[in-house]
Amino acid sequence: MEDASKPTKPSSNVSEIVSKFAKVCKFRSIGVFSSENPNQFQLHNVSNDVKQLVDGIGKPNSDGSKVLPELMDVCHKSSWSGHDEILRLFDIMHELKLAYVQLQEAHIPYDPDKIRTADALVFSNLEKLCKVRRAFKEKQFQKSNSFSACLTVLHAEIKVQERSLERLKAQAKKKDVEISYLKSELLDLDVKNKMLVEEIKHKEREAIKQLNLSSVDNVVKEVSKGIHDFAKPLIALMKASGWDLDEAANSIQDSVVYFVRSHKKYAFEAYISRRMFYGFSLKSHDADDILRFNDPIDGIAASEPESEMFVVSHGSEFCDDYMESIDGLLDEQHGRYKVELMIVPGFKIKNKLYKSQVYLSKLNNIS
Numbered sequence: 001m002e003d004a005s006k007p008t009k010p011s012s013n014v015s016e017i018v019s020k021f022a023k024v025c026k027f028r029s030i031g032v033f034s035s036e037n038p039n040q041f042q043l044h045n046v047s048n049d050v051k052q053l054v055d056g057i058g059k060p061n062s063d064g065s066k067v068l069p070e071l072m073d074v075c076h077k078s079s080w081s082g083h084d085e086i087l088r089l090f091d092i093m094h095e096l097k098l099a100y101v102q103l104q105e106a107h108i109p110y111d112p113d114k115i116r117t118a119d120a121l122v123f124s125n126l127e128k129l130c131k132v133r134r135a136f137k138e139k140q141f142q143k144s145n146s147f148s149a150c151l152t153v154l155h156a157e158i159k160v161q162e163r164s165l166e167r168l169k170a171q172a173k174k175k176d177v178e179i180s181y182l183k184s185e186l187l188d189l190d191v192k193n194k195m196l197v198e199e200i201k202h203k204e205r206e207a208i209k210q211l212n213l214s215s216v217d218n219v220v221k222e223v224s225k226g227i228h229d230f231a232k233p234l235i236a237l238m239k240a241s242g243w244d245l246d247e248a249a250n251s252i253q254d255s256v257v258y259f260v261r262s263h264k265k266y267a268f269e270a271y272i273s274r275r276m277f278y279g280f281s282l283k284s285h286d287a288d289d290i291l292r293f294n295d296p297i298d299g300i301a302a303s304e305p306e307s308e309m310f311v312v313s314h315g316s317e318f319c320d321d322y323m324e325s326i327d328g329l330l331d332e333q334h335g336r337y338k339v340e341l342m343i344v345p346g347f348k349i350k351n352k353l354y355k356s357q358v359y360l361s362k363l364n365n366i367s
Contacts, residue, residue, distance in 0.1 A: 008354040088132055096125040118122045210238060216347075220354050224344050227276070231269045256340045257361040266326065266359045270341040277309070277345055307349040313358050317363070322346055324355040 101120040139152050239245060244263035249256070249267035258264055312323060318337040326343050337360040346356035 021264060068149065085132060085136055089129075092125055092128045096122065097130075099125055157331065208235075216352070216354070220344075220347065223276075224357060227269050227272050227344065231265060231272055232273075235265060235268055253341055256314075258340075259361070263359065266341050266343060269343050270359070273342070273344055307347060309345050309347050311345045312339050312358055314339060314341070318358070318360055322353070322355055325356050325360050326357045337361065338363050 099118055103115065103118035103122060106118050137157070235245065238248065245264060249264040252267045252271045256267065310322070316339045318325075318339060323339070323346070325337075339357040339358045340361050342356060343359060344357040347354040
């Protein structure tokens with residue numbers, strides 16, 4: 001009887017409260033803020049609705065019952081004040097939309113610099129949203145006296161961090177796989193490089209072994225031609241610099257009898273040849289030792305079979321067996337000649353003799 005006498009709370013009260021909350025939460029559409037006061041929007045109607053709702057809570061209805069006193073206690077305990085957070089959220093969302101528009105515009109026409117700038121702006125606004133969310137949770141955590149609420153916030157944050165940790169672990173694992181793959185590729189390349197080096201060395205050895213006398217003939221001809229070609233621009237530069245060419249030729253070898261003045265060029269060719277073959281080694285070497293030579297002339301002198309080089313001194317009598325005239329004088333005249341200049345030394349490789357190239361003058365011209 002006692003229970004029957006107690007007044008029951010009608011379900012219409014709950015429906016009425018829910019309806020009012022729904023009405024409060026229906027914010028009007030918000031446009032672009034004016035440039036004069038962009039951080040302020042109208043919440044007057046919403047504030048009035050909330051005020052009416054709060055004023056109505058706890059007051060007796062027509063049947064004498066109160067409207068959800070428990071809800072009133074919760075509201076008083078929470079002391080929620082989200083005005084600043086909402087303003088901040090709308091500001092960030094507005095900036096985020098503008099940044100997204102900039103990102104789209106940067107694609108047409110395609111501008112990488114603008115894309116990077118807009119992307120950084122979007123990322124910055126997303127970070128701001130995360131900071132607002134985190135600050136709101138921290139504020140809830142500070143204002144809440146409920147241990148379970150604190151645990152809920154902490155558990156949510158832990159889950160976020162755990163997801164980030166798993167993502168980082170996955171990225172690290174992927175990088176480890178890439179590193180292992182690159183290491184294996186590097187090892188393969190090292191092996192291939194070693195094989196190529198050995199192959200090149202083998203081919204060089206084979207090329208030296210196949211060095212025949214005809215190859216030596218070509219080398220000797222190229223050396224003679226190279227000396228002549230190098231002397232021409234050298235003489236031209238000396239002449240342009242004001243050198244006394246007669247004096248320079250005499251300093252190389254004095255007491256030389258020239259048929260014509262232009263033959264003094266042979267003095268410079270003789271000097272170049274002398275410097276080229278200075279300290280020329282005549283020892284025999286095997287194929288491995290020959291590989292250390294950079295100059296093919298050194299390779300010829302050091303190669304098998306044994307070789308030797310001979311030179312002709314100034315004033316020596318001309319011998320057709322070991323010498324040949326560089327200016328073709330012997331083709332026109334006959335007689336005894338002496339060596340004025342040695343242009344290219346002579347070589348003897350096995351049974352093959354390469355004559356020394358010399359500049360001559362007639363013996364009867366000497367007093």
